[in-house]
Amino acid sequence: MKLNPGKMVTAPIRFAIGMISQTALNVATAFVQIWANKGRSILTTLGIIIAVSSTITVVAFVGGFGKLMTDMVQGYGTQFMVVRPYQWSSSQRGGMKRVRLDITDIEAVRTECPSIRRITPFVFTHNGEISLGNEIAEDVPVRGVTEHYQTIRNFHADVGRFFGPVDVDAAAQVMVLGRSVTKRLGADESIVGEHVYLDGNRFLVIGLLEKKGGNMGEDQDLTVMIPYTAAIKAYPNLRESIPFLAEASSPEATHQAAGEITRVLRTRHGLQPGQRDDFRIDRQDQAVKRFESVRNIASGILAGIVSISLIVGGIGIMNVMLVSVTERTREIGLRKSIGGRRRDIMLQFLTEAVVLCIIGGTIGVALGYSMTFIASLHPQMIEIEVPLWAVAAALVSSAGAGVVFGIIPAFKASILHPIEALRHE
Amino acid sequence: MIASSTKPGDALIELVDLEKIYRVGTELVHALRGVSVSIRENEYVAIMGPSGSGKSTMMNILGCLDVPTAGKYMLRGRDVSTLSQSRLARIRGRQIGFVFQTFELLPRTTALKNVELPLMYAQVSRKKQRAMTALQRVGLEDRATHRPNQLSGGQKQRVAIARALAQTPDIILADEPTGNLDSKTGEEIMAIFDSLHSEGQTIIIVTHEEEIAARCRRVIRLHDGRIATDNIVSRPKPATQYATVTAQ
Numbered sequence: 001m002k003l004n005p006g007k008m009v010t011a012p013i014r015f016a017i018g019m020i021s022q023t024a025l026n027v028a029t030a031f032v033q034i035w036a037n038k039g040r041s042i043l044t045t046l047g048i049i050i051a052v053s054s055t056i057t058v059v060a061f062v063g064g065f066g067k068l069m070t071d072m073v074q075g076y077g078t079q080f081m082v083v084r085p086y087q088w089s090s091s092q093r094g095g096m097k098r099v100r101l102d103i104t105d106i107e108a109v110r111t112e113c114p115s116i117r118r119i120t121p122f123v124f125t126h127n128g129e130i131s132l133g134n135e136i137a138e139d140v141p142v143r144g145v146t147e148h149y150q151t152i153r154n155f156h157a158d159v160g161r162f163f164g165p166v167d168v169d170a171a172a173q174v175m176v177l178g179r180s181v182t183k184r185l186g187a188d189e190s191i192v193g194e195h196v197y198l199d200g201n202r203f204l205v206i207g208l209l210e211k212k213g214g215n216m217g218e219d220q221d222l223t224v225m226i227p228y229t230a231a232i233k234a235y236p237n238l239r240e241s242i243p244f245l246a247e248a249s250s251p252e253a254t255h256q257a258a259g260e261i262t263r264v265l266r267t268r269h270g271l272q273p274g275q276r277d278d279f280r281i282d283r284q285d286q287a288v289k290r291f292e293s294v295r296n297i298a299s300g301i302l303a304g305i306v307s308i309s310l311i312v313g314g315i316g317i318m319n320v321m322l323v324s325v326t327e328r329t330r331e332i333g334l335r336k337s338i339g340g341r342r343r344d345i346m347l348q349f350l351t352e353a354v355v356l357c358i359i360g361g362t363i364g365v366a367l368g369y370s371m372t373f374i375a376s377l378h379p380q381m382i383e384i385e386v387p388l389w390a391v392a393a394a395l396v397s398s399a400g401a402g403v404v405f406g407i408i409p410a411f412k413a414s415i416l417h418p419i420e421a422l423r424h425e
Numbered sequence: 426m427i428a429s430s431t432k433p434g435d436a437l438i439e440l441v442d443l444e445k446i447y448r449v450g451t452e453l454v455h456a457l458r459g460v461s462v463s464i465r466e467n468e469y470v471a472i473m474g475p476s477g478s479g480k481s482t483m484m485n486i487l488g489c490l491d492v493p494t495a496g497k498y499m500l501r502g503r504d505v506s507t508l509s510q511s512r513l514a515r516i517r518g519r520q521i522g523f524v525f526q527t528f529e530l531l532p533r534t535t536a537l538k539n540v541e542l543p544l545m546y547a548q549v550s551r552k553k554q555r556a557m558t559a560l561q562r563v564g565l566e567d568r569a570t571h572r573p574n575q576l577s578g579g580q581k582q583r584v585a586i587a588r589a590l591a592q593t594p595d596i597i598l599a600d601e602p603t604g605n606l607d608s609k610t611g612e613e614i615m616a617i618f619d620s621l622h623s624e625g626q627t628i629i630i631v632t633h634e635e636e637i638a639a640r641c642r643r644v645i646r647l648h649d650g651r652i653a654t655d656n657i658v659s660r661p662k663p664a665t666q667y668a669t670v671t672a673q
């Protein structure tokens with residue numbers, strides 16, 4: 001009988017310990033080997049590094065923009081829609097008929113569409129001129145709305161007050177200012193109670209809008225709001241072409257509400273079946289859908305690019321592993337001659353390929369993090385963040401590339417004939 | 426040291442009409458043409474013969490590194506000429522200790538780790554301790570953390586012998602173990618083999634040198650793939666054998 005110092009330990013446990021220690025040794029051998037060929041190893045993993053770092057960066061950016069879009073959408077609510085006068089095609093009606101949407105249309109929609117909860121006219125001009133004493137703010141977007149606008153678009157006054165139904169009915173010359181306008185006028189909160197001039201009309205400032213910040217390059221605080229009735233008085237030429245914002249009673253009722261609006265407006269505008277609408281309804285839920293489909297396409301393209309670059313990186317790994325197997329033919333012969341089985345040799349080289357890829361992946365993740373960090377330093381950059389799942393996915397897929405592209409060299413090593421391998425020069 | 430399930434006197438190795446034919450292109454090279462030999466436990470055998478006579482071929486088959494074209498190889502009563510690759514690997518790892526002319530140590534790996542390697546493949550416990558014991562047997566315990574490029578040729582070969590010993594193999598096969606060493610260093614290596622033999626180890630050495638063969642107990646001479654002579658070298662009383670040899 002052979003001496004068996006380990007006979008106190010049961011076979012399965014010994015097997016498990018053996019497997020773990022063999023794996024540990026394989027990993028250690030891989031590091032020694034990779035370190036011995038530093039330059040070559042780095043060049044080899046470059047493909048993986050680039051694939052992973054660019055993926056991490058792009059995922060962070062896409063995620064950042066996605067979050068931005070989501071925030072924006074949440075700010076509006078999916079039951080929100082904008083209705084504008086719109087001429088789909090001029091040829092159909094000779095191009096001469098004026099497109100109309102006036103306050104009576106809006107009133108009809110309000111009373112005849114049960115699925116609509118809130119509605120506000122939206123008399124808009126983007127280049128109002130506001131003056132306070134000698135200070136003048138030009139090109140200020142002016143919104144003529146009702147008190148419902150606060151809820152629909154989530155704008156609230158945090159100093160003073162927003163105008164109410166009484167102001168709207170009376171066409172009161174009152175105004176709520178965005179903070180950027182206040183700043184342009186060189187004023188502070190004490191401007192509430194003062195009078196300003198909007199394109200020559202005297203308005204009483206009754207409140208300031210809470211700060212909203214920028215959104216997709218647009219300063220949301222650069223705006224003033226007045227009752228739409230006052231806006232029509234100030235800008236009479238807008239009277240016949242008034243868009244409106246509507247909010248359905250629930251997200252599910254949005255489609256229903258759009259149908260009701262269409263029916264009411266077509267009837268009022270005397271459109272025959274077959275004639276196209278002379279207005280256009282932009283629904284937030286559809287915008288969300290469009291955005292989501294764009295994002296899905298972008299993700300698909302991204303996934304494609306990632307897989308292609310991982311394949312390219314993987315081929316680099318395969319190439320260097322084939323070289324390594326050839327260089328170490330004698331070592332393989334020796335390992336076989338002292339008891340290494342095919343699977344032992346296979347595992348060793350597979351481990352090496354995987355370790356190489358994971359090193360590449362880790363460097364790639366670090367690089368991706370640095371790039372997003374540097375990008376986030378830019379003051380006008382949106383908020384970007386590397387999601388943890390992307391890091392995990394990057395590491396798992398680089399390890400996967402190691403397995404896939406390491407398998408051929410490892411197999412080649414494993415089937416070497418021990419004697420021929422030992423004779424290799 | 427070496428315990429065995431075979432009774433002393435039973436054949437440890439039994440070769441029956443062993444043939445090995447290599448095919449080089451369309452040509453057939455008969456490296457072994459019917460070799461029959463029986464080797465018992467604790468024999469100390471030298472295999473000699475002119476270059477190309479088939480010594481290495483025979484050793485490779487004995488070491489389960491290669492399989493014969495025809496004939497039978499019984500190791501401890503088991504026919505190993507028909508075993509699968511992984512069975513052969515297992516035998517190489519547990520029953521055979523191979524020592525090569527060119528040492529074949531892994532570079533960038535310490536002596537101790539080199540000796541541990543067969544233990545890793547055999548998945549045995551207490552590898553470090555066993556490897557250390559094997560290094561002590563060859564007198565290199567103080568070189569355990571040295572890498573091959575920090576060792577002399579003789580030291581490298583001693584590490585290789587320790588590696589062969591680590592798994593307490595049935596046979597040690599050494600193909601020209603002193604071929605790359607000067608005669609003094611070769612002498613040191615042979616002293617280790619002598620000592621191992623005196624402790625009960627079965628050893629087969631291929632050599633070109635008569636002095637080395639003279640230290641063995643049996644000399645098999647091959648010629649053109651056949652056994653030409655097979656002589657037992659008679660010795661004085663076994664107890665003094667080792668002393669006699671080292672005193673030379």
Ligand SMILES: Nc1ncnc2c1ncn2[C@@H]1O[C@H](COP(=O)(O)OP(=O)(O)OP(=O)(O)O)[C@@H](O)[C@H]1O
Pocket residue numbers: 447448449454455456474475476477478479480481482483
């Ligand atoms: N892989 C091989 N392919 C073809 N022929 C081979 C192969 N290995 C050995 N031979 C041939 O088999 C014969 C025996 O070779 P072997 O290596 O066993 O000789 P040897 O006795 O060890 O010689 P040396 O003393 O030079 O080492 C030689 O003629 C050799 O050319």
Ligand SMILES: [Mg+2]
Pocket residue numbers: 480481482
């Ligand atoms: Mg030879």
